Amino acid sequence: MLAERSGHRLVVTAVSARDRRRDRGVELSAARWYEDAAAMAADPEIDVVVELIGGADGIAARVVETALAHGKHIVTANKALMAHHGTRLAADAEERGLALSFEAAVAGGIPVIKTLREGLAGNRLRRVYGILNGTSNYILTTMREGGREFAEVLAEAQKLGYAEADPSFDIDGVDAAHKLAILASVGFGRPVDLAGVYTEGIRHVSRLDIDFAEELGFRIKLLGIARLTDSGLEQRVHPCMVPRATPIAAVEGAYNAVVAEGDFVGRVVLEGRGAGAFPTASAVAADLVDIAAGRRVFPFGIPAADLRDIPGVAIECHQSAYYIRLMVVDQPGVIADVAAALRDEQVSLESMIQRGRAPGEAVPVVLTTHLTVEAAMRRALARIETLDTVLEPPRLIRIEDF
Amino acid sequence: MLAERSGHRLVVTAVSARDRRRDRGVELSAARWYEDAAAMAADPEIDVVVELIGGADGIAARVVETALAHGKHIVTANKALMAHHGTRLAADAEERGLALSFEAAVAGGIPVIKTLREGLAGNRLRRVYGILNGTSNYILTTMREGGREFAEVLAEAQKLGYAEADPSFDIDGVDAAHKLAILASVGFGRPVDLAGVYTEGIRHVSRLDIDFAEELGFRIKLLGIARLTDSGLEQRVHPCMVPRATPIAAVEGAYNAVVAEGDFVGRVVLEGRGAGAFPTASAVAADLVDIAAGRRVFPFGIPAADLRDIPGVAIECHQSAYYIRLMVVDQPGVIADVAAALRDEQVSLESMIQRGRAPGEAVPVVLTTHLTVEAAMRRALARIETLDTVLEPPRLIRIEDF
Numbered sequence: 001m002l003a004e005r006s007g008h009r010l011v012v013t014a015v016s017a018r019d020r021r022r023d024r025g026v027e028l029s030a031a032r033w034y035e036d037a038a039a040m041a042a043d044p045e046i047d048v049v050v051e052l053i054g055g056a057d058g059i060a061a062r063v064v065e066t067a068l069a070h071g072k073h074i075v076t077a078n079k080a081l082m083a084h085h086g087t088r089l090a091a092d093a094e095e096r097g098l099a100l101s102f103e104a105a106v107a108g109g110i111p112v113i114k115t116l117r118e119g120l121a122g123n124r125l126r127r128v129y130g131i132l133n134g135t136s137n138y139i140l141t142t143m144r145e146g147g148r149e150f151a152e153v154l155a156e157a158q159k160l161g162y163a164e165a166d167p168s169f170d171i172d173g174v175d176a177a178h179k180l181a182i183l184a185s186v187g188f189g190r191p192v193d194l195a196g197v198y199t200e201g202i203r204h205v206s207r208l209d210i211d212f213a214e215e216l217g218f219r220i221k222l223l224g225i226a227r228l229t230d231s232g233l234e235q236r237v238h239p240c241m242v243p244r245a246t247p248i249a250a251v252e253g254a255y256n257a258v259v260a261e262g263d264f265v266g267r268v269v270l271e272g273r274g275a276g277a278f279p280t281a282s283a284v285a286a287d288l289v290d291i292a293a294g295r296r297v298f299p300f301g302i303p304a305a306d307l308r309d310i311p312g313v314a315i316e317c318h319q320s321a322y323y324i325r326l327m328v329v330d331q332p333g334v335i336a337d338v339a340a341a342l343r344d345e346q347v348s349l350e351s352m353i354q355r356g357r358a359p360g361e362a363v364p365v366v367l368t369t370h371l372t373v374e375a376a377m378r379r380a381l382a383r384i385e386t387l388d389t390v391l392e393p394p395r396l397i398r399i400e401d402f
Numbered sequence: 403m404l405a406e407r408s409g410h411r412l413v414v415t416a417v418s419a420r421d422r423r424r425d426r427g428v429e430l431s432a433a434r435w436y437e438d439a440a441a442m443a444a445d446p447e448i449d450v451v452v453e454l455i456g457g458a459d460g461i462a463a464r465v466v467e468t469a470l471a472h473g474k475h476i477v478t479a480n481k482a483l484m485a486h487h488g489t490r491l492a493a494d495a496e497e498r499g500l501a502l503s504f505e506a507a508v509a510g511g512i513p514v515i516k517t518l519r520e521g522l523a524g525n526r527l528r529r530v531y532g533i534l535n536g537t538s539n540y541i542l543t544t545m546r547e548g549g550r551e552f553a554e555v556l557a558e559a560q561k562l563g564y565a566e567a568d569p570s571f572d573i574d575g576v577d578a579a580h581k582l583a584i585l586a587s588v589g590f591g592r593p594v595d596l597a598g599v600y601t602e603g604i605r606h607v608s609r610l611d612i613d614f615a616e617e618l619g620f621r622i623k624l625l626g627i628a629r630l631t632d633s634g635l636e637q638r639v640h641p642c643m644v645p646r647a648t649p650i651a652a653v654e655g656a657y658n659a660v661v662a663e664g665d666f667v668g669r670v671v672l673e674g675r676g677a678g679a680f681p682t683a684s685a686v687a688a689d690l691v692d693i694a695a696g697r698r699v700f701p702f703g704i705p706a707a708d709l710r711d712i713p714g715v716a717i718e719c720h721q722s723a724y725y726i727r728l729m730v731v732d733q734p735g736v737i738a739d740v741a742a743a744l745r746d747e748q749v750s751l752e753s754m755i756q757r758g759r760a761p762g763e764a765v766p767v768v769l770t771t772h773l774t775v776e777a778a779m780r781r782a783l784a785r786i787e788t789l790d791t792v793l794e795p796p797r798l799i800r801i802e803d804f
Binding site: 002005006108109115120121189247264265268269271272273281282283290293294296297298301302303 | 403407512517523526653667669672673686691695704
């Protein structure tokens, strides 16, 4: 099938992995076995090296660098590598006339890289955003559907193998930040800038917030967002309040989705499985077919030398509406103190909810604001946090404008 | 921007249109003007001809054929042309080493052709389906949201310019059938077979059906569906009952969406604007960038000579669950007669709804069935229609299995 689609027969010539004996369900005896993957990458009989090891440095980087140095095309699923070294590797590949393909690095089997780079090539993008981490989306969905707390759902996800023993990569937004940095480069023609991605995960999202979100007509999603503003490019990964009627609000469980907003095409939404062996294989195979068919494209859509350093926008300068949840002592005057702190920072309230009464006890109070600069919001919250009647650090969730 | 993305500057060298004087908002004085588009297609200084005329035959076909004969690549938005003559034109283009690109012919700015042909090249598809006609989807959405009847909404859509004065092309499913035939070829590697598409539009969907659909947890959508079964390839365009939780159920108004189900990738959903000058321009520009960059692909994903004649499945052999609405006289025994007709054809009922009572008057009765062969369903309905107590031809809407 791949031969028919690419015009060339693809042959697995050599393989390297940690454990030679593991049954992978495919016959590999005809392929040369390498204990050292970097040595394999130098094998003169190989045209393309597929790197599925992972990690920004170490052996994965050595494999890719060795392969490029030996004139081999690269297909990789390695988002950390591309997020940290993508620009340099792309420049290297271009110089040598080689392909560097990484469809599998972002959103699994969904062809988002191809879509941004080729399918929407006629557009200037305004914003690219998406649900880029399936584990976080699964946890948020399960919390909402089951009315359960974060810690409990995370523990269960770990037991089921949906989350790693060290879940930080997923739930602290690191994985999504890698993917967003890559998407932002492809979408906006700038060098990959992982350090410029503001990153905040779902660790502090509580069931209370999820319930209030529903009440306010929102759903909470961990989004990666790259947005071109008058001051530069925002790159942010954080939980978002998403209006329930927006397509991305309906993307549940382990599914990923990416939305691109272009000046000609308007809004395009792509949704599918964002992880797993089979979706990854789908993306790798597509890259291999393109390479075998001789279809070349600049890894980031334009020559690496032409990638432009669009200035980044610091999160403090970000303008957003905000959802704020406070735990306060239910007594007269609390709201007045909170409102005064907001007023002093010119934060304009859009709504306030305090459900139920429990005089003298802790109760949640939820505020939503109109568009506010984040620095002002943070100053107001710092002052609110010092109030005796405010019992926990305030929770802030950004309300994205869709 | 396009030069940076493609590596070549694109120049509009010549233009042909019906009216030279119309202000198109772009400066065209540097381009040669042709009264005869076919003559333009033979212009020796042109590399690529963009055909945006429309129509399966006549001048559009002559332009494309002339251009190919003169060694020019083709970009076209012409679904009728591709649906009627796509296989032949693709073979012709391949033989001459020319591109025949038609992203704009299906689902406007959504890069569905590229996704099926390249992005999902590692998959065997099981099913491709979608909302392919924005006018029909707009009418169905407006009927549902406003609780209004088809004729009224259509008349309004015509006044607003969303529907043509002769709306048949849209509302009778012809436009969607063109697009489905193209998608089925790209997705399943078979010659375009427009005649093999069973086509039924939304003309007979009534407000009653929309209300019952809501009650049953469905939404009514005009879908184009190509599905590989054990007996061959189904190609169908007809109104469908779609479970409300399925992503495509949420695609409203003039938006289009295409869903591909592959053996590796699982389900991929693409959504966006399916029509209009700007989304069409987005697709055309993407095709031009690919051509300028020298990226060649077989128009239907594999060589035209290798397209396989997968047998088609007649609609009579289609297996589906069904929604049936009858208008009956509210009197004892009616349901028994209806049930007997179904039983005699081995049609198994899943549910029955008769809301309200109006003895001796006309009332709607809604039935849903388990999986049934369409021929049996039709025989049962033919017999039900002859019952004295059944006042109108029964309405049938297929319930697609998602």
